[in-house]
Amino acid sequence: MDSLLDFLLTEPAATAPLDDIAAAWIRHQVAANRFERPVDAAIAAGFGADRLGFAFLSGYQEALRTLIPDLPDDELVAMCATEEGGGHPSAIRTTLTECDGVWLVNGTKSFATIGLLAQRLVVIASVGTGSDGRNRLRATTVDAKETGVRVTDQPALSFAPEISHASVLLTEVPVRVLPGDGYSDYLKPFRTIEDIHVLAATLGWLVRVARVSGWPQTSRQRLLTAIAAVRGLDIDAPSSPGVHIALGGTFELFGEVLAELVPLWESVDPETRQRWARDRPLLAAASRSRDQRLAAAWRSVLPEADRPE
Known part of the structure; x- marks a missing residue:
């Protein structure tokens, strides 16, 4: 080495x-x-x-x-957290629900770095509000080629224009749910x-x-x-x-x-x-x-x- x-x-x-x-x-x-x-x-x-x-x-x-050591070495990956209301945990409206043993995400992410080129997405989603009134989050990984994933490129920024950004619409997309809390972990x-x-x-x-x-x-x-x-x-x-x-x-x-x-x-x-x-x-x-x-x-x-x- x-x-x-x-x-x-x-x-x-x-x-x-x-x-x-x-x-x-x-x-x-x-x-x-x-x-x-x-x-x-x-x-x-x-x-x-x-x-x-x-x-x-x-x-x-x-x-x-x-953050996630078992991500494939050869895949471009995008973090999908920010939504229309921002990146604060309380602003996340994308939902994660279970249906017949399959976890599904629904929602829109407004700003995903290299989202259009990413082969895998890390999607932060809500499973509802806890007894303390806080948004309970989980982290998931998504194959960007899954049916129900629609990625729309956004205009280039004034700096580093080569690094694209996109919005991501997720509709009934099956995901892998990662262990731990979506926010703290x-x-x-x-x-x-x-x-x-x-x-x-x-x-x-x-x-x-x-x-x-x-x-x-x-x-x-x-x-x-x-x-x-x-x-x-x-x-x-x-x-x-x-x-x-x-x-x-x-x-x-x-x-x-x-x-x-x-x-x-x-x-x-x-x-x-x-x-x-x-x-x-x-x-x-x-x-x-x-x-x-x-x-x-x-x-x-x-x-x-x-x-x-």
Whole structure:
């Protein structure tokens, strides 16, 4: 098995352009097959990407495999949680019901990343309201080719337009119900797991840019330091306050490194530099939710007298 850090420093950095998600996914699988841990696979596949959007794809796919380890290695997978009312558990109206021993989902998901190309869907659905008045959720997996699944592509976003998004209509679709609670065991931890793996893949991609563009050794060293910080997070405990706090510190380090790299982008080829300027907002897309989780983590570990008002 390769040493990941050595791989990043010695693997050939020149890469042929990628035409679309299908080509990016093939390259992802080649890199991912060299590493066992999903976070390492995300970093290595991010290194092989030719743009930030395809590095995001690698992080997203490996995050789903950390959440659900038995997902097929060769299938593109989409998380389907967000609905018209948003992604909060109370907003989920898609239903999961049992009929003659078969579990069926019905509902509409409004925003599924790579939904049109996904071969398997992870669908969060409600089994009704509990005695406490809260929406009770379960996680399910669905073959995207099942009768009753209708996926509609949505207009591209202004950043990372190569990464498509879709709405998904599910009508009496048979599913596999996953063990555990749909919110606490899947939806909630996935947000943190996704942050970790997307950051990891982004850093892998930046190492490739640094090497191709001849950035100073000190810059490459800083990027590897940030990668070491990401790899050191306790991914097996994504709901832990400590993980959220350490992740917050890792994002601070990442921000410092990005600031240091600003003048070096002038040495990058124009196409890559222009894509970076266009796609960088992708990295801030979940920042508000991440900041809220960080604040909640600090509140949970600080004595009441020391908590900010």
